[in-house]
Amino acid sequence: MSSVPSRVLMENPHLRMYIEELRLQGKTASYVEQLSREMRSLRSFSIIYPVGDPLFIHIESRPSERSSYNVISPFTMAPMEINKIVEKGLARLITPEMDYTTREEHEKLLNELLDMFLEIDDTLEDFDYKPIYRKGIVEKLAANQTTADIIRNSVILDKVYLGTLEAFIRDQYIEDISCNGVGPIFVEHKIFGSCETNISFSDQEELDAFVVKLAERIGRPVNFRKPIVDASLPDGSRINIVFGSDVSRHGSNFTIRKFSEKPVSIADLISWGTMSSLEAAYLWIMLEHGMSIWFCGETASGKTTALRAASVFINPSAKIVSIEDTPEIVVPHENWVREVTRQGEQGEGDITLFDLLKAALRQRPNYIIVGEIRGAEASVAFQAMQTGHPVLATFHAGSVEKLIQRLTGDPINIPKTYIDILNCVLIQSAVRLPSTGKVERRVLSINEIVGYDPTTQRFDYIELFNWESSADKHEFRGEGNSYLLENKVRTMLGVSPREVHRIYQELYDRAQILDLLVKSKNTDFETVWRTVKEVYHVGTQNVLEKLESVQRI
Template sequence: MASEAGESDLGDRIEALQRRLSRTWELLQGSTLDVRPFRPGEDGPLASFVVPEDETEVDRYWVNAPYAYVVITYDDAESEHRYYAVEPELDAFERELLDRVVDDIRDPLLYREGSGKTDEETLRTELETLLEGYGVEAEMDTFHALVYYLYRDFRGFGKVDPLLNDRHIEDVSCDGYDLPIFVYHDEYTDIETNVSFGQEALDSYVIRLAQQSGRHVSVGDPIVETTLPDGSRAELALGEEVTPRGSAFTIRQYAEDPFTPVDLVEYGTFSVEQMAYFWLCIEHNKSLIFAGGTASGKTTSMNAVSMFVPPRAKVLTIEDTRELSLYHDNWLSAVTRERRYEGTDIDMYDLLRSALRHRPEYIVVGEVRGEEAITLFQAMNTGHTTFSTMHADSIETVINRLENEPINVPRAMVQSLDMLSVQTLTRADDERVRRAKTIGEIGGIDQRTGELDYSSAFEWRRDSDTFRRNDSSLLEEIADERGWSRSELLREVRRRERFLELLSALGIDDYRTFTALVNEYYADADRVMEKLDERAAAADGVDPDEFAAEDASPGGGTDRGPDASDGDGARAGDAGSDATDR
């Protein structure tokens, strides 16, 4: 019996040795992969999701087809929505393989910088070479899943990448270690996600975000405000000293293409009449401040109305972090800088003083909150048209903040401001909406009381969700400047309203096309109006892409992604593409 057992054990050892020798020979020989594009149905799906028993699926859409999609569910017991980022599944072998590839692929990626290949092409080539060298006969779904994770982690935003690829998401917030990330969704508002970070992973991620944007964060200097490479604004905190629950970050996304005045009218933030009013005032060098609470859309509105600036006017923008985007030839953009290893800080005050030497006609400042406000109002008093934003919820609050610590603008200088637009993030019909609560006009100083006079040109009526128009002293000033009668003024306002209505009807909301058409209006208003009227009358099914291609440089409008309920769109899990959709 003992002899038989010994022979069996020896046989098993010999068989195991033979397998190892065979495997070694395969590795030495390598393998050949027949790499081809991903084929939906034949290779997939790469990612799958089972809705939890106590939840109901309410939405599903791609954020990076065919690799990642989002599922929104509703938990009846908790009476809340949940957000699931669904990515390709990896088994134990595939995860081990990914770890090895990550270790081996770093150096080749560094050496191939500037090779002319795209990041994805480089990753695909290196992955194919490594797998062949390992002797791994990988299936195509495994290969494409590995490509996804390599791209996500090397060139994307890691675990948060699906969230930042979701164009429905405005904010991504991580509050600490092992806590679920929350997002602000444009339809479902604040939702808890299935994404979280452990302590070591979160610390590393915050450091990585800072490094990606060229900034330094450390325990000694744990708070950083920065702009990520894709233009998103990020607030970072490292460690537990200032954020006791652990490292934290908040990323605020902005549309790849900025919103135009047409977009804001369609969303109901402003009426078409208000936009025509802004247009006339901006053309005639009236200064403007947008005020409101957090996420009320101040910067978005300021960027949108800046598209009304005449085409040849010199525009200078000044910001802490890059948010503004103009399609304007004569535009100089300036951003503050914190001192790193040498040199000096360059703050808003420094940039404003420098800006005046560039002789701009329009100065756009991201936000006023300190000593730079004095320089801004000095610029107004010397004939520069300025736009900016402030945190305030009423005209009275804006004036109070301007006149008191820490801003301290003298009242005699505040009266050089022409307009104030106060916005709010509120609810209408159980939906969160942004509305221009009031648009005010600043008059002079009352000689009897010494107080600043102001009036409301437009007011939002909450009960009917409409805007009421009042008399406007600014429009009367413009009519006097131009020598227009009241009927001529009203005719010009109405013509600009008609211009905006036609662009909306034709589906033209790309900011490049919009700006080009505004420039045409300045050159020959009658001709561009005639052209728009002809196109609107030609057919109901006008193709805005053809119109955009003919009238301006090409570019698409804001794309919100495929919708699961849209019969013409691709439902997540049912279709895909052969390239990473970035």
């Protein structure tokens, strides 16, 4: 950690002003380009880090309170009266010929207009300004270079990007953004947990106006007739908006679930302790042989992250069809059809998960991935699995028993004798570790569905892997306990029952490959994907020997 580089301070006057204000308060902050997971153990911290010019974050611990998350942005520093003058001035300069189709063109156009409207006068103090009139109309606005730079960045952030929210969207360490009504916005930080931000709404009128503007920006307007909107932001993040006090006692609110274009890799999950290398290797063998796996858990348990990470194990030559309400699934395969639902106007033209899943069956996929199964689409998913189309999906259930209850009860009503069409269930949860007191995500169990006995009316399943909380350790029941490996996979490979140990050895070898990637810190998604493709191409042993030889050097 170090002080802010002088170059960064020169290029970002708003950051320079913020740090000067900290100094006057007797505070200091360290500057880092990137955060690390090791910082989770810090009890006291005051850190500034960049999230993309011209935005910075200052995150600071507070005794017995949530950490503070302060956005350092020109947008929050530019005085409101200057912004209003600039907005009116730019509006008068715009002509019908001025048009744009991309963000880049929009930003370029605004910069050209700002060049015409702003006049540099370094005799003025910071945030002082002088309107230059012509025929009673403000033709230009004079300000010093620092103020002009702040105005320029503020306008670009507001008109081209998401203004107040842009820093949250750019911050790769943010998972969720919550505005619960009048007051501060809260964020869930991957390193420092729940934080209170310096962005807040002072009254209901201000919040309502912001929510209406935000909804219009994403093309899904809200009003009192239609007060609830689910949509996607330009970066793919999911947003839920509730407008007005009629349906929300504390007034308008919104929640954003961040989307990461670069998926977390399976090696990352192993290095973080979310799952073991042996569990990951087991998923690898299951997906290679066309087994259907559902990733289950509560909200924010990491189901989708685990599914995305495991998708690299599907055969690289496979055709995949993904179906979602909002696009979150990212797979590296070339033959990938990505489909999303559509909400029509006034109930007409809706395209649901149910519709897309039925259509997917006609597209001859090798794998179908459903972002989240909730209702009637579950019956189509089981039809797909029954006709030889394996399905990966996420599902809200905290245990195998709860999963079966939901599947066999209203409104899904899957016949009990069909349940074993689903091969494997992974249960994941956010847990508080006794050793550190920190909340982490852990795979609690991986279970094989064996079948249903109508005589005893019992479902049979094998908990092949489980998580031991006291030791924070993932345990494997060992050879001789896997129904899928010893029956289905063995049969597909043409291995005799006496040689079933070969399949377990393959499991251990693949776990070793993943361990070597973690040990060498080659955990990024692309590296894992290249390694998996190489295994499919030249075999497990060749790749393992190659990685071991590199490790010895």
